[in-house]
Amino acid sequence: MVFKKAVFMLLLSHTLNREAAATHWTYNDVQKWAEDSPDCAGRSQSPVDILAPKMFEAPSFLFKNYGLINVSLENTGHSLKANLHPPEEQQRPRLAGGGLSGTFELDSFHFHWGDEDSKGSEHLLGSCAFPAEMHLVHFKRKYGSLKNALQFNDGLAVLGVWLIPGRDSDSSAREVLENDGTSLGTHTTHSLDKTWLQQDANNSDSSLMEGLENDGTDTTPSLDQTSPQHDAKTTHKIATEDDHSAAAKKWFRALTPSEKMLDDQLIAVDLSQLIPFDDRAFYRYNGSLTTPPCTANVEWTVFENPVTVPLRFLKGLRALTNEEGKLISNNFRPSQRLGKREVLYSGTKLKQHRKCTHPRKSYTLSCTTIPSLGSFGTVAPGKCSEGQETSPADLHLGDATPAYAKRLRWRRRGDCANAVVTLDDRLLKVAFPGEKPQWELSGGRLTSPYHLNHMLFRWGSDHHLGGLSFPLEAQLVHYSSESDDVVVVSKFFQEPIDLPDVLDSFQHTEPSRNRLLEVVFGAAQELSTGPGKEEEEEIPSPDVSELMGDTSSFYEYSGSLPDAPCLGNVTWMVIRTAGDIARTQLEELRELTDESGDKITSNNRPLKQLGNRNLFLRINKHELVHEYNVMLQRPKRKSADSGASQHAAASLQLLCLLVLTSSFVARLGLVV
Known part of the structure; x- marks a missing residue:
């Protein structure tokens, strides 16, 4: 019991530390989010590029308490966030209908923007960005809070609104808002009392409220209900789209941030006028939060029509700084692969949107094609000449010569953060494109840096250690800009040792799936299944340095390229320490299929004799080199x-x- 309690406290401490570390992230290292928030490397991530949506019929949205409400502005260091202050918790704004899976309550809303009008939004339309995007984050009412809803796969619903700049003033705004009895003054603080909100609820359609006030179940209201924004009985009637646009500018003008307003002042806004006039035209798909922890439990609604905001509002966003005094501009996550998900469109007719001058593609801002490895011989694969040095080999400690070498190290280079996954010729390949190399290898006996070109996976392993094989081997192929030499670093993976039965519960709460390889294998599954499958999948670049683990000891010999058996000047470095991989991940690999539809149960190659080639045991400590020499003699x-x-x-x-x-x-x- 003492041991079990100690393990529990250790795991609990690890979880709490990881949650604390997850708060320290920036938009400059999006590729590292998954280190503290593994869901960020998963599938079904957001945002996405909306390219070819499919039509579907959705009922009208149903809103309750989507009228005037007090909010306070908060500079989170990553965004501008509006926190709600309803007089009573039961008067929190609610949302249902629109094809959503239930009734959701609004937690808060926030903004994403760019430092210029050509970028800023997270979701793209036809690979084109908008200057800014607003997200209204809702949690499913039956879960009680946003924190609780994060734990359920149907917990969240987010409304996305694209924002475009307009004039700072509009003559029609005064006429529209004076009928509301509100002042047009900028940054005016309004106080709301319970009486006004109660009157607003009483004036709303009773059958509409029935569905939204249902506490016992999450039943979606009937399809024939109209949106309160267009209902004659609803407070804050806006007759035309022009009037609605004018009112929206007023409310966004009130939300323009300044240092004096943040955290210590309440601002009244009309939520119904922050969203587009036509709330029946929208895109729908299943995705995730766009910031850590990136939980994939969001029903996304992105309205088709953007909302026009005053230019001063965008300037206010672009002037915000974080605690270090740096501008928060360009706080958007790159669009993620849609994969097998579908984007649906609800509306009367898809509009033909104007093409942007410089479309922004997913993960390809600075990425180009993958550098060629060039030519490494004239002998065709499969026709090796006599004495040709080939790979793989069975590496025995007794045949090795111990020698000192530095630990192998990888450093991230360039600004490309994507990788390309392909499944061809029974090989799972991950390539690393970029105008500049993404990863640089140093250490060992290398006299100049080598750059990572691609990574291959074989199951079971190509190489053996002392006659033993492994269930998985990753082979990282590097090239040099100064020579024609190639360096291949090999890493084994094996199933972890099972914990004792007394700790079975911890095995379930802490799964042993390798999170760094999870996104790679997920992309491989997308490539392997279904008719009309894609030829390649883009993913966030896995952290190569973390994936390779301990590189203080490795075998080194001269061999050939892993995907061209007789082409060489290749130095092989086979790391002796194996990484962990879950049994379920290995089973998923063995379910992958080749071009003919056959399962790739294994794709390793036959062993070759080392012959007269030298085999070195590289170790990064001189005293260990001496001990190995004594032991082997x-x-x-x-x-x-x-x-x-x-x-x-x-x-x-x-x-x-x-x-x-x-x-x-x-x-x-x-x-x-």
Whole structure:
């Protein structure tokens, strides 16, 4: 029990520390989010590029308490966030209908923007960005809070609104808002009392409220209800789209941030006028939060029509700084692969949107094609000449010469954060494109840096260690800008040792799936299944340095390219320490299919003899090199001593035989 409690406290501490670390992230290292928030490397991530949506019929949205409400602005260091202050918790704004899976309550809303109008929004339309995007984050009402809803796969619903700049003033705004009895003054603080909100609820359609006030179930209201924004009985009637646009500018003008307003002042806004006038035209798909923890439990609604905001509002966003005094501009996550998900469109007719001058593609801002490895010989694969150095090999400690070498290290270079996954010729390949190399290898006996080109996966392993194979081997192929040499670093993966039965519960709460390889294998599954499958999948670049783990000891020999058996000048470095991979991940790999539809149960190659080639055991500590040399010489001395003893015994046996023979001959002579 003491041991079990100690393990529990250790795991709890690890979880709490990871949650604390997850708060420290920036938009400059999006590719590292998954280190503290593994969901960020998963599938079904957001945002996405909306390219070819499919039509679907959705009922009207149903809103309650989507009128005037007090909010306070907060500079989170990553965004501008509006926190709600309803007079009573039961008067929190609610949302249902629109094809959503239930009734959701509004937690808060926030903004994403760019430092210029050509970028800023997270969701793209036809690969084109908008200057800014607003997200209204809702949690499913039955879960009670946003924190609780994060734990459920249907917990969240987010409304996305694209924002575009307009004039700072509009003459029609005063006429529209004066009918509301509100002031047009900028940054005016309004106080709301319970009486006004109660009157607003009483004036709303009773059948509409029935569905939104249902506490016992999450039943979606009937399809024939109209949106309160267009209902004649709803407070804050806006007659035309122009009037609605004018009112929206007023409310966004009130939300323009300034240092004096943040955290200590309440601002009244009309939520119904922050969203587009036509709330029936929208895109729908299943995705995730766009910031850590990136939980994939969001029903996304992105309205088709953007909302026009005053230019001063965008300027206010772009002037915000974080705690370090740096501008928060460009706080958008790159669009993620849609994969097999579908984007649906609800509306009367898809509009033909104007093409942007410089479309922004997913993960390809600074990425180009993958550098070629060039030519490494003239012998065609499969036709190796006699004595050609080939790979793989069975590596034995007794055949190796211990020698000192530095630890292998990888450093991230360039600004490309994507990788390309392909499944071709029974090989799972991850390539690393970029105008500049993404990863740089140093250490060992290398005299110049080598750059990572691609990574191959084989199951079971190509290489063996002392006659033993492994269930998975990753082979990282590097090139040099200064020579034609190639370096291949190999890493084994094996299933972790099962914990004792007493800790079964911890095995379920802490799964042993390798999170760095999870996104790679997920992309491979997308490529392997279904008709009309894609030829390649883009993913966030896995952290190569973390994936390789301990590189203080490795074997080194001269061989050939892993995907061209007879082409060489290749130095192989086979890391002796294996990484962990879950049994379920291995099973998923063995379910992948090749071009003919056959399962790739294994794709390793036959072993080759080392022959006269040198095999080195590289170790990064001189004292260990000495110990290995002593250890490897001892069996040879024992063998030599054993040979001498056998020779002495044989000589003694021969002498005895001669003595016996002489005695026998002498006796024969006496008889004669």
